[in-house]
Amino acid sequence: MPLVKNGAVVEDRFTRVLDDAAIVDDVPVIMPAARLLADVGDLAGRRGATGVLWPNDRDISQLAPHLDRLALVALDFPNFRDGRAYSQARILRERYNYRGELRATGQVLRDQFLLLHRAGFDSFEVSKPADASAFAETIARYSVVYQPADAGTPAALRRRNASSKAGARVHLREHDA
Amino acid sequence: MYVYDDFDRTLVDERVNEFRDQVARRLSGELTEDEFKPLRLMNGVYLQLHAYMLRVAIPYGTLSSEQLRTLAHIARRYDRDYGHFTTRQNLQFNWIKLSDLPDVMADLAKAGLHGMQTSGNCVRNVTTDQWGGVAPDEIEDPRIWAEILRQHSTMHPEFTYLPRKFKIAITAAAHDRAAVRVHDIGLRLHKNGAGESGFEVVVGGGLGRTPFVGKTIKPFLPKRDLLSYVEAILRVYNQYGRRDNIYKARIKILVHEMGAEKFGAEVDAEWQNIKDGALAIDLAFIADIASRFRYPKYENLANEPPALTQVRSRNSRFDTWFRNSVTPHKQRGYAIVTLSLKPEGAPPGDATSEQMDAIASLADRYSFSEIRVAHEQNLVLPHVAQRDLPVLWEQLEKIGVATPNVGLVSDIIACPGLDYCSLANTRSIPVAQELTRRFKNLGTQRELGRLHINISGCINACGHHHVGHIGILGVEKNGQEFFQITLGGRADEKAELGCLLGPAVPYAEVADVIEDVVAAYVELRDQPNELFVDTVKRIGVEPFKERVYAAR
Amino acid sequence: MTAPSQQKLKVHGPVVVTGNRLSDGAVVYRGAIGWTARLSEASVVSNAQAAKDLLVLASKDDAAVGAYVAPVEINNGQIEPGNLRERIRLAGPTFDLPASFGI
Numbered sequence: 001m002p003l004v005k006n007g008a009v010v011e012d013r014f015t016r017v018l019d020d021a022a023i024v025d026d027v028p029v030i031m032p033a034a035r036l037l038a039d040v041g042d043l044a045g046r047r048g049a050t051g052v053l054w055p056n057d058r059d060i061s062q063l064a065p066h067l068d069r070l071a072l073v074a075l076d077f078p079n080f081r082d083g084r085a086y087s088q089a090r091i092l093r094e095r096y097n098y099r100g101e102l103r104a105t106g107q108v109l110r111d112q113f114l115l116l117h118r119a120g121f122d123s124f125e126v127s128k129p130a131d132a133s134a135f136a137e138t139i140a141r142y143s144v145v146y147q148p149a150d151a152g153t154p155a156a157l158r159r160r161n162a163s164s165k166a167g168a169r170v171h172l173r174e175h176d177a
Numbered sequence: 178m179y180v181y182d183d184f185d186r187t188l189v190d191e192r193v194n195e196f197r198d199q200v201a202r203r204l205s206g207e208l209t210e211d212e213f214k215p216l217r218l219m220n221g222v223y224l225q226l227h228a229y230m231l232r233v234a235i236p237y238g239t240l241s242s243e244q245l246r247t248l249a250h251i252a253r254r255y256d257r258d259y260g261h262f263t264t265r266q267n268l269q270f271n272w273i274k275l276s277d278l279p280d281v282m283a284d285l286a287k288a289g290l291h292g293m294q295t296s297g298n299c300v301r302n303v304t305t306d307q308w309g310g311v312a313p314d315e316i317e318d319p320r321i322w323a324e325i326l327r328q329h330s331t332m333h334p335e336f337t338y339l340p341r342k343f344k345i346a347i348t349a350a351a352h353d354r355a356a357v358r359v360h361d362i363g364l365r366l367h368k369n370g371a372g373e374s375g376f377e378v379v380v381g382g383g384l385g386r387t388p389f390v391g392k393t394i395k396p397f398l399p400k401r402d403l404l405s406y407v408e409a410i411l412r413v414y415n416q417y418g419r420r421d422n423i424y425k426a427r428i429k430i431l432v433h434e435m436g437a438e439k440f441g442a443e444v445d446a447e448w449q450n451i452k453d454g455a456l457a458i459d460l461a462f463i464a465d466i467a468s469r470f471r472y473p474k475y476e477n478l479a480n481e482p483p484a485l486t487q488v489r490s491r492n493s494r495f496d497t498w499f500r501n502s503v504t505p506h507k508q509r510g511y512a513i514v515t516l517s518l519k520p521e522g523a524p525p526g527d528a529t530s531e532q533m534d535a536i537a538s539l540a541d542r543y544s545f546s547e548i549r550v551a552h553e554q555n556l557v558l559p560h561v562a563q564r565d566l567p568v569l570w571e572q573l574e575k576i577g578v579a580t581p582n583v584g585l586v587s588d589i590i591a592c593p594g595l596d597y598c599s600l601a602n603t604r605s606i607p608v609a610q611e612l613t614r615r616f617k618n619l620g621t622q623r624e625l626g627r628l629h630i631n632i633s634g635c636i637n638a639c640g641h642h643h644v645g646h647i648g649i650l651g652v653e654k655n656g657q658e659f660f661q662i663t664l665g666g667r668a669d670e671k672a673e674l675g676c677l678l679g680p681a682v683p684y685a686e687v688a689d690v691i692e693d694v695v696a697a698y699v700e701l702r703d704q705p706n707e708l709f710v711d712t713v714k715r716i717g718v719e720p721f722k723e724r725v726y727a728a729r
Numbered sequence: 730m731t732a733p734s735q736q737k738l739k740v741h742g743p744v745v746v747t748g749n750r751l752s753d754g755a756v757v758y759r760g761a762i763g764w765t766a767r768l769s770e771a772s773v774v775s776n777a778q779a780a781k782d783l784l785v786l787a788s789k790d791d792a793a794v795g796a797y798v799a800p801v802e803i804n805n806g807q808i809e810p811g812n813l814r815e816r817i818r819l820a821g822p823t824f825d826l827p828a829s830f831g832i
């Protein structure tokens with residue numbers, strides 16, 4: 001499954017470990033949520049980066065105390081129509097100020113890239129290779145959006161550029177400016 | 178009218194390009210039907226019995242004449258020369274080809290129209306009072322708030338894959354014409370003790386399989402907090418709404434299972450985190466949206482000009498129509514005119530392209546180029562000078578939209594039913610057609626007073642049968658069409674769900690039974706002006722049941 | 730939705746497999762060599778296994794979508810729809826379309 005990061009297909013440096021598999025100290029791993037919460041003390045001194053795969057039906061606030069030790073959070077889309085992880089992503093980015101890698105995993109398809117990206121995801125385990133290579137053009141499909149929820153940096157509720165062709169009537173509205 | 182600027186236009190154009198690409202990938206087999214279906218639904222494209230159906234969004238039911246002409250053009254060029262107006266103020270084309278749809282969307286986009294938010298598990302087209310901006314009893318124009326919510330929910334990055342569809346309705350008038358208590362979120366704009374205006378927030382109402390009247394979780398929400406509070410509701414719902422069972426996925430079930438109080442507390446907790454953030458609304462923002470609404474430059478006219486009163490006194494047909502279809506306007510000298518799309522024997526809510534074109538021209542001449550779509554599947558010319566009413570009436574008569582039956586027993590709301598809909602148990606349009614024939618005598622109709630009949634062809638309740646004064650629901654029994662009848666429902670500020678009259682009756686008898694129900698009402702009402710729904714409220718359904726089923 | 734291959738099929742009497750054509754949504758039936766718009770060319774089967782086989786085959790052919798098994802009746806050697814829904818799918822709405830109300 002190709003991994004897209006920063007708009008390009010890249011090698012995945014993380015290894016997924018299951019509940020009972022041994023963890024090599026200097027290898028970057030993604031572990032299940034339950035294991036992370038159980039072993040959180042042992043993980044402090046690891047040399048490799050630690051990531052977690054967080055299920056979409058588990059309260060994301062439980063992860064908050066551990067975020068500063070995590071290099072990656074993977075959120076799950078068991079199928080692309082199950083949108084719970086969009087909320088989890090925004091909460092991580094906007095409430096807990098998580099700045100590490102936020103990865104979408106599961107059924108990750110082209111036609112959801114933009115929403116995912118805007119909800120704060122910055123890496124994507126893409127289900128189909130053709131979709132992965134179309135990432136950059138897909139994400140550029142829209143030049144305008146209405147709401148502030150933009151990869152963790154809230155934009156204007158409605159950003160109408162004062163210099164746009166629309167004319168003088170329009171003015172800049174940046175709530176967070 | 179809300180007027181699009183470059184920003185809105187760009188978004189709709191980009192949407193067309195995206196959809197064109199998605200359709201191409203579907204037709205080439207690159208996308209499977211499972212992958213494509215949610216994408217087409219989010220553009221209003223269904224697959225029905227005979228063909229694809231396209232539902233075009235008409236935000237808060239306001240259309241320009243140019244937009245109505247565009248709809249006529251689509252009907253003529255890509256469909257079978259007519260369109261169907263729905264109870265949610267949208268328009269449906271029933272015979273569209275998937276391969277034509279990208280071009281259809283592009284033609285729509287030129288007039289600022291699209292199918293976004295008309296289907297799928299997202300926030301749907303926000304509905305409001307069809308008389309918004311012109312109703313004398315409103316405290317302000319609710320469409321501004323509908324537009325703010327429309328923009329905020331369009332392609333929302335967090336709420337596009339909710340557990341289920343999500344409907345928001347707004348009213349700003351004393352009399353609720355938007356049925357806010359039977360929506361996922363209902364918003365009632367009103368003034369508090371201090372004279373400030375804000376929203377009463379009602380959640381968890383809805384019809385369908387498990388109907389509920391919504392519960393108030395916030396009696397007064399300041400305007401600045403509207404978006405953050407709605408966001409908090411959606412966020413709680415997105416995370417906790419059920420996804421294991423499609424029939425239990427609406428927010429009403431979550432509210433019911435959690436209890437309104439606990440649900441409200443969850444929302445409040447979430448809201449505290451975001452209320453002072455990017456979504457807080459300031460006055461400049463409201464003014465910005467409001468400035469995009471164009472209001473007519475009314476003339477300074479007097480009420481009841483001689484041009485009107487003289488014709489009323491000498492032409493009784495005109496006078497009958499006037500008393501039925503014309504309503505007072507905010508502005509002196511003007512009136513709101515309802516165009517009945519319910520002539521005897523016709524499918525409720527359908528309009529031909531020829532009618533649409535003609536109505537667009539009449540709107541240009543007599544209503545500042547503006548048209549509204551009413552929840553009752555009628556059209557409205559919202560700003561007609563009273564002196565123009567007689568000539569307008571003549572024109573409306575010519576195109577068959579001046580039947581003076583608005584709000585009467587033959588002004589029937591019916592879903593498409595088994596004649597079009599792939600989910601249906603039974604037909605509903607032919608039932609409506611038969612009833613309009615039974616009650617064709619306009620004198621009798623007037624004598625019966627306001628009486629709403631609502632028909633749905635299955636439990637999904639698109640015809641809002643639960644809130645019809647008389648509700649008719651199609652059910653299947655051993656492969657045959659049967660109908661359950663409920664009495665006493667209503668959707669206004671006194672919202673109530675109808676009570677079942679008795680055992681379901683077969684297709685061939687349903688019109689007879691309704692006639693008997695109406696005859697029973699005439700016998701049972703305590704005075705001629707007691708409305709049907711009030712009689713049912715006073716005495717319950719039992720006396721009706723006795724009379725109707727005694728003979729059967 | 731259960732995949733057609735997993736659907737429990739109860740077949741009493743003759744049935745066909747039907748769906749809607751992908752490109753325009755038109756009603757089509759599964760015939761011997763693919764989808765056809767003519768009910769008279771549909772393959773008629775009358776036991777669950779045969780119906781299931783036909784359905785599985787039809788579902789693999791992406792030229793039509795939403796394939797399912799529908800009842801038919803054979804009258805004087807003619808294939809006719811077996812219920813009201815299928816009659817409407819074949820013949821259209823049971824009333825005149827609005828254009829014929831005319832102005």
Ligand code: SF4
Binds near residue numbers: 593598599634638639
């Ligand atoms: S109520 Fe049922 S039959 Fe009627 S349009 Fe809705 S889904 Fe179709």
